[in-house]
Amino acid sequence: MLKYFKIWCFLSILLGFMVMGFRPENKALALSETYKENLTKFQKTANLLQQTAKKGSSHEIKNLFINLRTDYKTLECIVEYYYPKTAAKLNGPPLPESEPSEPEVIIYPTGLQVLEAYVYDDLTDDNRELILTEISNIKTAIEYLILNAESLKFKDEEVFEALKLQLFRIATKGLAGFDSPLANTAISEIRTNLEAIHSLMLNYPYNDEVTVKIKAAIGFINTTTLDFNEFNRAVFLTVYLNPLAETFEAYQKQNHIADVTEQRLTDYRKWNLFAKNIFQADYLAPEDNKNADTLQIALGKMLFYETALSSNGKRSCASCHHPDKAFTDALALNQSLDGETVLARNTPTLLHAGLNPVQFYDSRVAFLEDQIHDVVSNRTEMDGNLETISLRLKEKNHYLSAFKKAYGAKPSPSFIKKALASYVRSLVFLNSSFDHYMQGEKEALNTQELAGFNLFMGKGKCGSCHFLPLFSGTVPPLFEKMESEVLGVPANTDTINAKIDADLGKYNLYKIPHQKHAFKTPSLRNIALTAPYMHNGVYQTLDEVVDFYNKGGGAGLGIILENQTLSPDKLQLSETEKKQLIAFLNALTDKAVY
Ligand code: HEC
Numbered sequence: 001m002l003k004y005f006k007i008w009c010f011l012s013i014l015l016g017f018m019v020m021g022f023r024p025e026n027k028a029l030a031l032s033e034t035y036k037e038n039l040t041k042f043q044k045t046a047n048l049l050q051q052t053a054k055k056g057s058s059h060e061i062k063n064l065f066i067n068l069r070t071d072y073k074t075l076e077c078i079v080e081y082y083y084p085k086t087a088a089k090l091n092g093p094p095l096p097e098s099e100p101s102e103p104e105v106i107i108y109p110t111g112l113q114v115l116e117a118y119v120y121d122d123l124t125d126d127n128r129e130l131i132l133t134e135i136s137n138i139k140t141a142i143e144y145l146i147l148n149a150e151s152l153k154f155k156d157e158e159v160f161e162a163l164k165l166q167l168f169r170i171a172t173k174g175l176a177g178f179d180s181p182l183a184n185t186a187i188s189e190i191r192t193n194l195e196a197i198h199s200l201m202l203n204y205p206y207n208d209e210v211t212v213k214i215k216a217a218i219g220f221i222n223t224t225t226l227d228f229n230e231f232n233r234a235v236f237l238t239v240y241l242n243p244l245a246e247t248f249e250a251y252q253k254q255n256h257i258a259d260v261t262e263q264r265l266t267d268y269r270k271w272n273l274f275a276k277n278i279f280q281a282d283y284l285a286p287e288d289n290k291n292a293d294t295l296q297i298a299l300g301k302m303l304f305y306e307t308a309l310s311s312n313g314k315r316s317c318a319s320c321h322h323p324d325k326a327f328t329d330a331l332a333l334n335q336s337l338d339g340e341t342v343l344a345r346n347t348p349t350l351l352h353a354g355l356n357p358v359q360f361y362d363s364r365v366a367f368l369e370d371q372i373h374d375v376v377s378n379r380t381e382m383d384g385n386l387e388t389i390s391l392r393l394k395e396k397n398h399y400l401s402a403f404k405k406a407y408g409a410k411p412s413p414s415f416i417k418k419a420l421a422s423y424v425r426s427l428v429f430l431n432s433s434f435d436h437y438m439q440g441e442k443e444a445l446n447t448q449e450l451a452g453f454n455l456f457m458g459k460g461k462c463g464s465c466h467f468l469p470l471f472s473g474t475v476p477p478l479f480e481k482m483e484s485e486v487l488g489v490p491a492n493t494d495t496i497n498a499k500i501d502a503d504l505g506k507y508n509l510y511k512i513p514h515q516k517h518a519f520k521t522p523s524l525r526n527i528a529l530t531a532p533y534m535h536n537g538v539y540q541t542l543d544e545v546v547d548f549y550n551k552g553g554g555a556g557l558g559i560i561l562e563n564q565t566l567s568p569d570k571l572q573l574s575e576t577e578k579k580q581l582i583a584f585l586n587a588l589t590d591k592a593v594y
């Protein structure tokens with residue numbers, strides 16, 4: 001009997017393996033089948049919406065539009081990863097874009113977000129036409145995906161990176177409702193994302209813990225609320241999503257699934273977006289200045305306080321970037337070097353500047369090394385010349401010795417730039433109460449601050465531009481690009497006769513019309529220390545800033561800009577809500593020594 005039992009066991013295990021299909025090629029095949037089925041469903045819904053859009057009611061069109069979004073959310077993880085350009089055509093932001101390589105070529109947006117604006121507008125004949133055009137754009141993108149589906153080969157390490165990036169996307173854009181500002185379907189779409197992750201993981205063995213955590217996250221959504229404003233992001237992230245990410249990290253290790261080791265701003269080994277040290281400023285350093293050591297950073301710090309960098313020997317970087325004010329100066333606009341005029345813009349913080357893919361309010365420079373050249377030689381700022389400065393530093397023994405220790409060389413323009421840039425790059429802490437809370441210290445944020453976080457991500461819509469966890473326009477999940485936005489920031493605080501500030505921002509670079517008055521979305525980390533606010537320092541307090549947003553930005557003040565990208569709708573925040581929001585902003589101050 002025992003013998004038969006053993007044979008039976010053996011056969012059932014064998015059968016189990018055959019049925020479950022855990023051999024790699026079967027797994028890839030199963031993933032491919034599911035992907036293709038999902039694409040077919042997406043296409044069917046698009047066809048149905050096309051039919052309905054011709055004659056149907058606004059209500060019917062909206063319902064099908066939401067179904068179409070849901071179908072996309074099932075595919076999002078894979079499509080965003082393998083076909084980022086098509087993903088942008090299907091669900092990119094509804095704003096004109098241009099590539100850095102060809103700034104003058106304007107790419108007009110297409111896809112679900114463009115369609116959303118039409119679907120939620122009055123249903124006139126003209127609008128039906130617009131809806132139909134957009135559906136046909138979406139159908140073209142779907143056809144492209146279907147055409148390429150057969151040749152897409154799923155590899156484990158890529159699937160796992162796609163999964164990781166999807167978790168980042170949920171935590172950032174997802175929770176902020178970035179891509180459904182009118183439909184307000186963000187929370188139910190996160191559930192769809194999680195269900196898709198679950199179905200993907202059915203192809204991977206021994207994933208009990210992962211499955212339990214995915215189901216728990218879905219369960220939380222099901223038992224609390226789908227309401228965009230009410231959903232408790234703080235609990236969802238700390239109790240469900242971050243632990244899920246960590247379970248994935250452990251699973252990947254245990255199962256020896258390789259990491260995609262491609263360099264990114266986030267450490268490729270980490271899955272929890274809020275983990276300590278996940279962001280690496282070195283990724284954005286030029287090849288010849290990565291991994292600066294402590295001597296190089298110390299030299300950079302010395303130079304940062306060196307007045308010999310300016311032509312009149314009176315100004316150092318620290319004259320405008322005061323460390324005790326998070327490297328700002330408490331002035332709306334600082335003075336020009338000769339004291340005759342003021343600078344064009346407000347002095348920004350340097351904390352976390354090393355994580356910005358571009359520098360300055362108009363994003364005109366990519367590398368900190370180049371930015372330093374810009375500042376030092378700027379007539380109004382320092383009016384210096386790096387060659388002359390090198391000569392001056394060579395006359396000072398302590399500099400000769402510091403440059404020798406740091407670089408084994410004499411002071412030179414290139415090493416001055418490198419040392420200063422490395423110092424600025426070292427000013428990355430990500431060590432605020434918010435970070436502590438996200439890392440599991442439940443007491444780190446009080447109830448008022450937590451309510452403020454939820455407002456930041458929900459009703460206030462702040463998180464759809466100031467993306468978690470850097471709170472800037474650095475776009476998740478890859479954190480490679482920096483967004484600029486048009487808010488309609490006024491020239492002064494006169495609310496009766498508000499006038500747009502004359503600074504044209506990014507427009508000055510390439511004269512692209514839609515970039516008039518566009519400014520990079522700055523980080524809100526350490527915002528309690530960096531008043532006054534905005535590129536022109538127009539607002540003295542966070543109350544004033546929140547008021548500006550609450551009114552709908554420039555539009556709410558009566559400033560007419562056809563390219564304002566901030567929604568002109570009033571936020572309807574109550575006095576209590578405004579206080580909560582500001583309490584949260586005040587919890588973004590780093591506990592750090594610099
Ligand atoms: C006279 C005041 C002043 C001095 C001196 C000064 N800065 Fe600045 N800094 C500014 C202003 C104003 C801006 C914003 C300019 C803009 O956006 O067009 C800025 C921007 C920057 C930025 C870009 C930050 C971001 O997020 O865009 C960095 C980095 C920086 N400065 C570093 C330095 C360093 C290093 C020095 C010394 C070599 C220095 N600054 C000297 C006023 C100053």
Ligand code: HEC
Pocket residue numbers: 456460461462463464465466484485486487489519520521522523524527530532533534535536542545546549550565566567581
């Ligand atoms: C449409 C995108 C967008 C949204 C939504 C948005 N911001 Fe901003 N925010 C920006 C941009 C861009 C700037 C810089 C504007 C400028 O300097 O002219 C900015 C600047 C700020 C500043 C000043 C930063 C500084 O260093 O001077 C604060 C504070 C701020 N935002 C808070 C918020 C809050 C709070 C919300 C939600 C109520 C919010 N933002 C929503 C894009 C946005």
